[in-house]
Amino acid sequence: MDAARDYIDAQGFRANVGIVILNGDRRVFLGGRARLRGWQFPQGGVRYGEPVLDALYRELSEEVGLSPAQVALLGQTRGWLRYRLPRQFVRRDSEPRCIGQKQRWFLLRLETSDSALRFDATDQPAEFDRWRWVDWWEAVREVIWFKRRVYARALHELGVHAFPEGLPPYPDWWSDRLQPDRSGAARS
Numbered sequence: 001m002d003a004a005r006d007y008i009d010a011q012g013f014r015a016n017v018g019i020v021i022l023n024g025d026r027r028v029f030l031g032g033r034a035r036l037r038g039w040q041f042p043q044g045g046v047r048y049g050e051p052v053l054d055a056l057y058r059e060l061s062e063e064v065g066l067s068p069a070q071v072a073l074l075g076q077t078r079g080w081l082r083y084r085l086p087r088q089f090v091r092r093d094s095e096p097r098c099i100g101q102k103q104r105w106f107l108l109r110l111e112t113s114d115s116a117l118r119f120d121a122t123d124q125p126a127e128f129d130r131w132r133w134v135d136w137w138e139a140v141r142e143v144i145w146f147k148r149r150v151y152a153r154a155l156h157e158l159g160v161h162a163f164p165e166g167l168p169p170y171p172d173w174w175s176d177r178l179q180p181d182r183s184g185a186a187r188s
Contacts, residue, residue, distance in 0.1 A: 006045030012099035015046035031128035065118030075161035105154035
């Protein structure tokens with residue numbers, strides 16, 4: 001997506017949607033970044049004047065080839081979850097300067113078979129070149145380090161929709177820094 005068309009607020013945070021796709025086994029989609037080693041959930045910028053739900057479904061189509069009819073919207077975060085980019089990732093020559101992202105996260109349930117997932121739905125370079133289904137908390141470990149706390153916060157907040165009986169237990173590798181405080185924010 002053309003970053004110049006994305007909405008960046010007065011504080012320098014780029015508006016973005018994050019997408020957690022749940023399958024029938026209550027595992028989540030994790031995409032392998034094309035030409036890179038990293039893994040992440042689908043996500044993408046909100047364009048100027050674009051409603052957030054429109055951005056969600058546009059990014060869903062662009063990144064994994066799914067239409068709104070192929071998923072069910074289960075929940076979304078109450079508000080924006082923010083993270084700052086490490087200094088080395090801030091583009092100093094772009095205006096307005098983006099210092100991080102503010103994300104609205106959505107939980108979707110896949111209502112069709114895995115074969116509907118496609119990375120060639122647009123003429124843009126593919127975001128992902130591989131994917132897998134992982135346990136609920138696994139994406140927190142797999143995503144690049146500076147996004148881990150926002151992933152933990154999103155999964156904590158969205159988890160009630162996927163696991164009404166209670167969130168899955170934390171894995172052995174879970175850090176206390178990822179544990180949310182009473183407000184739902186991950187500890188710094």
